[in-house]
Amino acid sequence: MAAAHLFCSAPAAYRAANPRPLATRGRANPATGTYLVLKGVWCSCAHFPRATPSRRFFPCRASLSPDGSLAMLGAPSPRMAPPMRKPYMREHSCLIFPPPRGRRPLAVIKFLGGAFIGAVPEVTYGYLLELLALEGFVVVCVPYNVTFDHEAAAREVFQSFHACYDALLASGLPEAGLSALDIAELPLYSVGHSNGALLQLLVGSYFSERIPEANAIVSFNNRPASEAVPYFEQIGPLFRQLMPMMEASPVYSMARNASGYAWKALFDLAGGLLREYDQEATVSLSKFIDQLPSVMNQVSEGVSEFKPTPPENREFCKNSYSVPNTLLVKFTVDAIDDTDIVEDVLRPRVDSIGGQIKKVILSGTHLTPCIQDVKWQVGSEYTPADAIAQGLKSLALSETRVLSRTIADWFTSL
Structure with a gap:
């Protein structure tokens, strides 16, 4: 078991109330008054200041378990109010934000977030998703991993969503007071942001059945890898040269394993600050972490462009897009938005199938959908x-x- 113990100087009041001396393990850092023991390996903690009367430090011990959780024991603290009920539930690999209990839902929304952050929508899009649920929608978020193969990603999210959707059609959502019949009567819409907007368009082009009646495409973005990832043309060859040496080093394997534990440990710490903390969110967090070596491996294997390429995507959507109603949303400050381009691609196709397309420009930035209600x-x-x-x-x-x-x-x- 990997364990880390951190001790800080205690205030005089706490020492007086707790005369029993603290157990000590490892070596102290005389420059800071702190010490850290990591399973027999002493680490300097120079970035921790010495406890002074102007700062409130309490003795604490942190243990990092094999599953990556970080448990903390510290000085007695006032009893905290029980955590609020999280606003979502899990079904298969998806997250569901239901409308307020007792309110008749308006529709089911399939939601896809942007690249990387789309793997943890409960963290990165929580505020927007709650707002949509409060409007009366059953919002089904489909986490997905980043890949250079956009076709594979689109097919993956289609299958993941319908596995969840079929379960809802069969059993309803009892936790939210919704029966299977309630779900079956609802129209199906979709919302996608950034890379998720691209995937929604591809789903509506690769498939002609079981697709949404309407798409809301927010901050559409689909650029060549050289533009989407600055200096990609230089980074790719460098990775290909370095990967054999990196993989041959035992440090590489240790770092990959340790990075997962470190991220999860930080997430456990941050969990105490989140209003709706979900222990199961470590599942999504693991997916978020696992994307990084996967993308690195693709680069090291010589991948240099998205598949299909942006021009190929535009041509395919121009001829095959089958969602009749499309809302395009762009923001006033967004240097990587391609909404105008996709409007020119989709409008003739939507007109030809008797649908409608509408574009709106809202105040905000590319990250507006990701804004969270953090307590100041x-x-x-x-x-x-x-x-x-x-x-x-x-x-x-x-x-x-x-x-x-x-x-x-x-x-x-x-």
């Missing part, structure tokens, strides 16, 4: 910095709310 902690005195931070947060959240309402209004108008 004001100090003992309300400062100008607090006012600025809260003002910026309020503006960003407002833009995300406008996005949610725009999508909801579009779907309900159909």
Whole structure:
């Protein structure tokens, strides 16, 4: 079992109330008053300041278990309120954000997030997804891994979604008070952001059955690898040269294993700060972590471009896109948005199948769908910095709310 123990100097009040001396293991760092023991390996913690009267440090011990969780034991603290019920549930590999209990749902939304961050939508898109659920939608998020093969990714999310959707059609969603019949009567729509927007278009082009009645395409982006990943043309050959040496080194294997534990440990620590912490979210986090070596391996194997290429995707959607209703959303500040290009590609096709396409421009940035309602902690005195931070947060959240309402209004108008 890998274990890490961290001890910090305790305030005098705590020492007086706890006369029993703390057990010590390992060597102390005399420059900082702290020490760290990692299963027999001493590590310097120079970045931790020495405890002073102006800082509140408490003795703590952290243990990193083989499953990557980080348990912390520390000084007694006031009893915390029980955590709020998480706003989503899991079905197969998907996450479901249901509407408020007792409210008749309007539709089922299949949601795909952007590259990398789409693997943990409960963390990266939680606020937007909750807003859509509050509007009355059953939002089904499909996590997926990044790959240079967009066709394979599109087919994977199609299969993953329908495995979850079929389960809902068979059993309903009892936790949300929805029967199978309730689900079966709902129309199916989809929302995609950035790379997820591309995958939604590809799903609507590769398949002609069991596809949504409408798509909301937000911040569409599909550029060549050399543009999507700056300096990719230089990075690719470098990886190919270095990978044999990296893989031959025992440090490489150790680093890959340790990185997973480290990420999960940090996630466990951050979990105490998240309003709706889900222990099962480590499953999504593991998928997020696992993407990195997978992408590195593809680069080292000589992959130099997305498959199909962006021009091939445009040509295929131009001839095969089958979703009749499409909303295109772009933001005022977004240097990597390709919405105008995809509008020119889709409009003739949508007109030919008797559908409709609408484009809107909203205030915001490429990351507006990812804005979270993080609680800003004001100090003992309300400062100008607090006012600025809260003002910026309020503006960003407002833009995300406008996005949610725009999508909801579009779907309900159909």
